[in-house]
Amino acid sequence: MSDRMQIDDPVLWPYWEGAQRRALLVQRCRACGHHQHYPRPFCLECDHDVLDWVETKGQGTVHSVTTVHVQLLPELKPPYQVALIDLDEGPRLVAGIDGTTCAIGDRVAVTWREREGLPPLPNFTKAAP
Amino acid sequence: MSAPLYITGVAETPLGEVAGENELSMVAKATREALAEAGLKRRDIDGLFVNYMGEEGSVQVAEYLGIQPRFSDSSDLGGAAFEAQVHHAMAAIQAGYCEVALIAYASRQRSRRARSLSGSAPVMGVPIMHQLEVPYGLPSPIGRYALIAARHMHQYGTTRAQLAEIAVAARLWAQKNPKAWSRDPLTIEDCLNARPISEPLHRNDICLVTDGGGACIVTTAARARDAAKKPIRILGAAESHTHWHISQMPDLTVSAAAKSGPEAFAMAGITPADVDILQPYDSFTITVLLALEDLGFCKKGEGGAFVESGALRPGGKLPSMTSGGGLSYNHPGALGLMLLIEAVRQLRGEAGERQVPDAKIGVAHGVGGLLSTAGTVILARE
Numbered sequence: 345m346s347d348r349m350q351i352d353d354p355v356l357w358p359y360w361e362g363a364q365r366r367a368l369l370v371q372r373c374r375a376c377g378h379h380q381h382y383p384r385p386f387c388l389e390c391d392h393d394v395l396d397w398v399e400t401k402g403q404g405t406v407h408s409v410t411t412v413h414v415q416l417l418p419e420l421k422p423p424y425q426v427a428l429i430d431l432d433e434g435p436r437l438v439a440g441i442d443g444t445t446c447a448i449g450d451r452v453a454v455t456w457r458e459r460e461g462l463p464p465l466p467n468f469t470k471a472a473p
Numbered sequence: 474m475s476a477p478l479y480i481t482g483v484a485e486t487p488l489g490e491v492a493g494e495n496e497l498s499m500v501a502k503a504t505r506e507a508l509a510e511a512g513l514k515r516r517d518i519d520g521l522f523v524n525y526m527g528e529e530g531s532v533q534v535a536e537y538l539g540i541q542p543r544f545s546d547s548s549d550l551g552g553a554a555f556e557a558q559v560h561h562a563m564a565a566i567q568a569g570y571c572e573v574a575l576i577a578y579a580s581r582q583r584s585r586r587a588r589s590l591s592g593s594a595p596v597m598g599v600p601i602m603h604q605l606e607v608p609y610g611l612p613s614p615i616g617r618y619a620l621i622a623a624r625h626m627h628q629y630g631t632t633r634a635q636l637a638e639i640a641v642a643a644r645l646w647a648q649k650n651p652k653a654w655s656r657d658p659l660t661i662e663d664c665l666n667a668r669p670i671s672e673p674l675h676r677n678d679i680c681l682v683t684d685g686g687g688a689c690i691v692t693t694a695a696r697a698r699d700a701a702k703k704p705i706r707i708l709g710a711a712e713s714h715t716h717w718h719i720s721q722m723p724d725l726t727v728s729a730a731a732k733s734g735p736e737a738f739a740m741a742g743i744t745p746a747d748v749d750i751l752q753p754y755d756s757f758t759i760t761v762l763l764a765l766e767d768l769g770f771c772k773k774g775e776g777g778a779f780v781e782s783g784a785l786r787p788g789g790k791l792p793s794m795t796s797g798g799g800l801s802y803n804h805p806g807a808l809g810l811m812l813l814i815e816a817v818r819q820l821r822g823e824a825g826e827r828q829v830p831d832a833k834i835g836v837a838h839g840v841g842g843l844l845s846t847a848g849t850v851i852l853a854r855e
Contacts, residue, residue, distance in 0.1 A: 356604055382601050382718070408627070408725060410619035411672040412612060416591040420610040423669075428620055428720060436720045440609045448627045465608055 355383055358397045363463040368402045368454050370435050371395040381435035402454030403471065404431040406446050419459075427452075429468050440467040475567050479697040479704035480559075480852065482511030482690035483814040486579045488652055488803050491684040496526065497537040499579035503688035504538060511690040512699030513573055518690075520544040520571030522562055524554035524578060525807055534577060544571035550714065551841020552754055555689070555809035556848025560710035562691040573696055576813075579686030580805040588682050588806075590615065602718060612671050615679060615757065617719040617843040619671035622759040624725040626673060628774070633673055635777035636758040637664030640677045640800050642785035643755055647797025649787065649827035654681050655801040677800075678758040685805030687814050705817045706853045708834075709741030714846040722844070726774075728760075729847035730767035730838060737836075737849040738769070745769040748851075749832040750819045751791055752812035754840035755798040761785075764838050768849065792829045795819055809839035813850060820854040 359382075362369035370381040375392035379400075386393050409427040412420075425441035429452060442455050452468035459465055484506030486499035494502075500523075508515060521542040523530045530547040544565045550557045555576055562574035582588055590612040611617070625631050641661055647653035659677065667676035697704040713732035716722040738744060745768060753764040762776040770791060771779040785793040796802040796815040803811060816835040818824045832854070839848040 353601075353604065356601070360604075381720075382605060408620040408624040410611070410616055410623055410674075411669070412610060412616065413669045413671070414590055414612060416610045416612060417608075424610065426609045426611045426616060426620075428725075438606045438609055438611060438718075438720050448623065459608075467609075 359383065360463045362397065362399065363456070363466060366456050366464065367399045368466050369397045369399055370431070370433060372398045379431075379433040379435050381437055400431050400433050404429040404452055404468065406448050406450045406452055407436060408448055409441065409446055427468065440465070441469065442467045443469045446470050477694050478563055478566060478691060478707045479694065480689060480707060480813065480817050481692055481697045481700040481704045482507035482509070482513070482688070482702070483817045484510070484688050485652070485811070485814060486686040488685040489654055489683055490583050491581055492584070494581070496579040496581060496686070497534065499686055500526070500534060500577045500688065501538060503579070503686060504575060504577055507575075507688040507690050510700065510702045511692065512701050513690065513692070513696065516540060517573045517696070518542065518575045520562060520565055520574035522546045522558035522574060522576040524549055524558070525580065526578065542571065544574075550712065550846040550848060552756065552807040552809050553712065553839030553841035553846040553848035554807065555813060556710065556837055556839035556850045557712035557846070559691060559707060559813065559850045560712050560848065563707060563710055566691070566693060572693060574691040576689045576691065576810060577687070578805075578807060578810045580807065581684045582806045583682050583684045606718060614843050615674060616671045618757040618759050619674045620719060621725045621763070621844055622673050625759065625762065628726055629777065631762065631777040633665060633675075634661055635781050636678055636762065637661045638780045639755065639758040639761045639785065640664050642780070642789070643794040643798040643800035645786050646795050646827055647801035650797050650802055653797035653802040654683050655797070674757060674759070680756045680799035680804040680808070681801070683803045683805055685803040685811065687810040689810060689813050703821050703854065705820050706855050707850065708743065708853050709737040709739070709851040710849065711736035711740065712846070712848040714842070716845055717842065719843055726763070728763045728767050728840065728844055730764050730840070730849065733847040733849040734768035737851050741851040743834065743851065748791070748834050748836050750795055750816065750829050750835040751793040752795065752816045752835065752837045753793055754808055754812065754838055755794050755800045756804070756808065756840065758800070760840050760844065761793070763844070764840065768836070768838060787827070795824065795827050795829060807841070809837070809841070809848065812837040812839060816852050820852055
């Protein structure tokens with residue numbers, strides 16, 4: 345699977361393996377329950393060194409968002425939005441916004457953007473109020 | 474109290490769109506000018522501090538200059554590296570590891586057409602950023618600064634017009650600097666109507682892409698004696714950084730200046746109210762706004778109102794970006810060294826038409842990376 349995914353990073357494999365089955369995973373510390381992302385071999389909160397990959401609900405809130413007006417990638421036609429999403433479990437991540445334009449404070453849910461030869465990329469879309 | 478240290482020589486490299494030079498020849502020319510001001514010889518340099526001069530940058534620059542330093546530093550703190558390196562040079566000189574420190578930099582990013590908003594090739598690989606940020610098309614670095622600006626606007630009601638005032642103030646200063654790249658009139662209205670790049674940031678919120686660089690000599694009182702120009706005392710310096718990936722920045726509205734500022738002011742034994750001129754890193758308008766708040770020139774969240782009062786303009790209560798800054802004078806990819814040069818020239822009283830009357834205390838504040846790093850240097854005319 346790792347070969348097919350063309351990802352040369354064993355520490356992030358579980359994240360991309362989750363993505364492959366449309367599950368958004370983050371690490372959770374077995375000692376203190378702190379969720380963190382991206383993954384590290386220790387807990388940023390309590391320094392414990394056993395962490396499990398857990399599936400998030402895939403829901404969160406837009407912490408900040410920018411609308412991009414330049415074309416950087418062939419598959420992304422401007423204008424498009426890129427946001428910082430605060431997952432309900434705690435971690436903050438960069439993600440694209442699909443569908444309706446989002447503003448700071450909007451509730452969002454994960455969607456998946458298909459990619460050629462790579463695992464799908466988690467994006468977010470405005471959640472029903 | 475440590476023995477006083479001084480900046481005794483500063484010089485710009487050739488600026489703008491530079492033909493007939495490479496980065497090393499530019500550094501060499503600026504170094505010769507800075508040494509002449511300092512009354513020192515090339516072989517007096519025993520500490521070398523560079524950034525972005527290639528792999529093992531200080532090794533390459535030392536060979537080119539024909540020197541063999543006792544202390545060598547190629548720390549990469551982005552555009553803030555040079556203020557941080559004043560800090561490093563102070564530590565090294567005070568510890569006795571070197572006596573005459575050269576800080577140098579040059580870039581031909583404009584001539585080389587070296588800048589690209591995509592930051593790096595969107596391929597999967599070991600760098601976490603390539604996996605988790607690059608595939609989303611977040612422009613580098615501006616997309617990160619845009620997310621910070623959007624959050625500041627949301628949290629504190631900061632407006633685009635207030636950010637535009639920073640660009641207008643820089644332009645008003647540039648009109649007094651014959652070396653400035655952009656000197657045409659610029660209004661708030663022009664900025665508001667400019668092309669959006671990564672909202673809320675538009676064309677005029679973004680710095681120039683030019684060739685440039687400079688050199689700066691830091692040394693002891695004893696070695697400052699032969700200086701041809703007035704040595705400028707270093708009162709304080711400090712550095713910090715907060716994050717690399719924007720998702721890991723602890724608070725989007727608080728920069729590393731919140732650490733480097735208070736530390737530098739404490740070392741200097743002064744407060745922001747004592748500062749006559751400020752050279753803030755104006756890579757983007759939002760970079761200046763955060764610096765004003767985090768360095769303590771106004772309260773957190775009040776940067777917008779502070780700049781709206783015209784404080785940064787010629788004749789304002791905190792003359793800032795007095796060269797025209799990265800927004801209108803020159804931005805060679807890393808601006809930090811240019812900020813030190815302009816601060817020294819203002820404090821010597823040799824800034825010509827743009828001279829701030831009786832400027833005694835100045836601050837050069839570098840910012841680098843993805844609003845990641847900060848270096849604050851406080852200078853004074855004795």
